[in-house]
Amino acid sequence: AQSVTQLGSHVSVSEGALVLLRCNYSSSVPPYLFWYVQYPNQGLQLLLKYTSAATLVKGINGFEAEFKKSETSFHLTKPSAHMSDAAEYFCAVSPTGRRALTFGSGTRLQVQP
């Protein structure tokens, strides 16, 4: 069974600082990987996805993630945090051939002024 581990349930950064949200997955074969963001009282918005085309994936709002097979990681980064980035972020994995997403437990990002 596939699983996703997000290290750090809460991350706090200063406005303008680097954002790094960690995600590790377990899978016997390279899966599809996703990052979603959830603002309060809203659904999930897709930030970016990895589907084996390129290891460095660029997403919306200045976010990007790098797939590292050797480390089974898919960490999310943004060079400069903005107040509007404060939200909960979820890493998810989907095995090839199936659509069901397995989500990590989420990381709440707080951005300090």
Add this chain to the structure above:
Amino acid sequence: KAGVTQTPRYLIKTRGQQVTLSCSPISGHRSVSWYQQTPGQGLQFLFEYFSETQRNKGNFPGRFSGRQFSNSRSEMNVSTLELGDSALYLCASSLAWEGYEQYFGPGTRLTVT
């Protein structure tokens, strides 16, 4: 193009009752998935439909069921509600089968008293 819509947005039910939630996917999308989000269990996959057929089911009791109509709209039903069914129920649609990202609706907040 309109996003995924879910109705109702908020619902309060009594233990033992049943409830039906509705999801209208993005126009042209043929795949619909349902997820349950709770503070304790996080985001968990319920089931997914493609072309009116259930393709996959998560680890939930038989009280949880769903269906998809010919216009791709989907409904999920929960019978004999329990207090633990209180959650945000999220619907996601995607264009087709494997490899396509899922777009989430705002969710239906179900409270069971």
